[in-house]
Amino acid sequence: MLIRFLVVGLTIVLPFNLYANGPLRSIVVFGNEKTERQTILDIVNLESQTYVTERLVREVDDRLVNSGLFKTVHVTQTDNRDGTVDLRIVVTEKQLWFAFPIFQAWNGRYSGGAAFGESNLFVPNARTLIAIQGGNKLNRFFYVFDAKNVFGSSFSMRTWLLGRTDDVPLYQGKDKVDEIHMKDAAIALIPGYQWTNDIRTSLSFNYRYVDYGDSSFVALSGEHGNDVSIKFEFTYDSLKRREAFLKGSSLRAGYEFAESRFGTDFSYHIEEVEWTSAFVISNFVNYVISLEGAIADKILPFHRDLTLGGASLRGYSERQFRGDTRVTGRQDLLFPAYRHSKFSVFGLVFYDMGLIYRDTSGISRSAFRNGTGGGLRVSLTGILAPVFGLDFAYGIEDRKFQTYFALGLVEF
Numbered sequence: 001m002l003i004r005f006l007v008v009g010l011t012i013v014l015p016f017n018l019y020a021n022g023p024l025r026s027i028v029v030f031g032n033e034k035t036e037r038q039t040i041l042d043i044v045n046l047e048s049q050t051y052v053t054e055r056l057v058r059e060v061d062d063r064l065v066n067s068g069l070f071k072t073v074h075v076t077q078t079d080n081r082d083g084t085v086d087l088r089i090v091v092t093e094k095q096l097w098f099a100f101p102i103f104q105a106w107n108g109r110y111s112g113g114a115a116f117g118e119s120n121l122f123v124p125n126a127r128t129l130i131a132i133q134g135g136n137k138l139n140r141f142f143y144v145f146d147a148k149n150v151f152g153s154s155f156s157m158r159t160w161l162l163g164r165t166d167d168v169p170l171y172q173g174k175d176k177v178d179e180i181h182m183k184d185a186a187i188a189l190i191p192g193y194q195w196t197n198d199i200r201t202s203l204s205f206n207y208r209y210v211d212y213g214d215s216s217f218v219a220l221s222g223e224h225g226n227d228v229s230i231k232f233e234f235t236y237d238s239l240k241r242r243e244a245f246l247k248g249s250s251l252r253a254g255y256e257f258a259e260s261r262f263g264t265d266f267s268y269h270i271e272e273v274e275w276t277s278a279f280v281i282s283n284f285v286n287y288v289i290s291l292e293g294a295i296a297d298k299i300l301p302f303h304r305d306l307t308l309g310g311a312s313l314r315g316y317s318e319r320q321f322r323g324d325t326r327v328t329g330r331q332d333l334l335f336p337a338y339r340h341s342k343f344s345v346f347g348l349v350f351y352d353m354g355l356i357y358r359d360t361s362g363i364s365r366s367a368f369r370n371g372t373g374g375g376l377r378v379s380l381t382g383i384l385a386p387v388f389g390l391d392f393a394y395g396i397e398d399r400k401f402q403t404y405f406a407l408g409l410v411e412f
Contacts, residue, residue, distance in 0.1 A: 109167075180218050285334070340381075370397065
């Protein structure tokens with residue numbers, strides 16, 4: 001009797017399991033009013049008859065989320081009686097363009113301007129950002145164009161342009177001793193290849209014209225020149241932002257060098273690695289930890305010095321510390337304070353640490369710095385990344401309080 005029951009049970013269950021996975025028959029898309037269906041298919045990048053599994057469904061979901069085009073994504077599979085599978089994709093589009101003001105203020109430096117972004121300006125699935133700022137210490141123009149899945153392939157192309165004047169603060173310990181007025185203009189071409197949904201490699205060709213102002217504290221005072229460098233970068237990135245919370249991990253490793261054979265007036269080598277992990281605790285608290293390390297030549301040109309302070313180490317003045325060896329760690333704990341259909345407000349507590357020194361001087365206890373504090377973040381539903389930031393920080397070693405405020409582009 002028991003054997004007969006098992007046989008009947010298997011007879012009933014097996015036909016349904018046979019249809020659990022199978023070759024792809026079709027992809028059905030709902031909710032795309034502005035984004036073309038072909039753009040979505042290029043992002044999904046699946047051939048007909050691809051074998052569909054639960055893992056593949058998750059990967060398709062991740063690809064669409066990482067494209068940056070959609071507020072919400074829901075991917076499911078429908079099993080057909082002939083053994084094939086249909087993919088059903090339901091998306092809610094973000095606003096494909098945005099424009100908002102920019103304002104930043106900390107350490108006696110303030111600047112204002114505007115930023116414009118577009119997700120499909122010239123090429124489907126290509127993002128553009130233009131930002132213009134002007135202030136008492138900083139003026140800059142910034143343009144980024146990032147195209148993925150070029151010609152329906154796994155190749156990508158990013159380019160950026162920068163024009164800037166910057167009054168760079170100079171410190172001895174915690175005391176500001178001078179400023180040097182610098183001008184630079186730069187361009188970068190960055191072809192890349194997306195090996196998997198999370199793994200990317202790129203090769204960056206960078207050119208920068210640098211014009212130093214006058215200061216007795218800077219060896220290159222009054223000089224100008226061309227900075228030409230090449231950078232190799234490996235990136236693993238599974239970080240995703242949903243409902244303004246980050247989840248996943250990222251690892252970035254890069255090697256950049258500039259040598260006279262390329263026509264540069266500045267020679268240097270820089271190796272860097274950065275790891276970030278983010279997860280949600282009890283569906284309420286977002287914990288984000290980031291570690292970064294960089295090592296450079298013993299003799300760096302001033303404009304390529306590794307720096308610490310301000311956005312990179314809250315509780316201290318911007319670029320207060322300089323060196324050729326740097327290690328930083330950041331821990332942020334975000335929790336929702338208010339949610340609206342159009343925006344979300346989050347509270348924040350953080351702890352930053354940093355180590356920076358010059359190899360010629362050696363490491364010492366004074367090379368360590370720690371900062372802690374709290375603040376607020378506001379994210380728009382259609383953009384998700386923070387568009388407002390306010391932090392109050394305390395530098396433990398300097399025993400000073402610092403305030404950081406940003407609207408539009410939050411860099412801390």
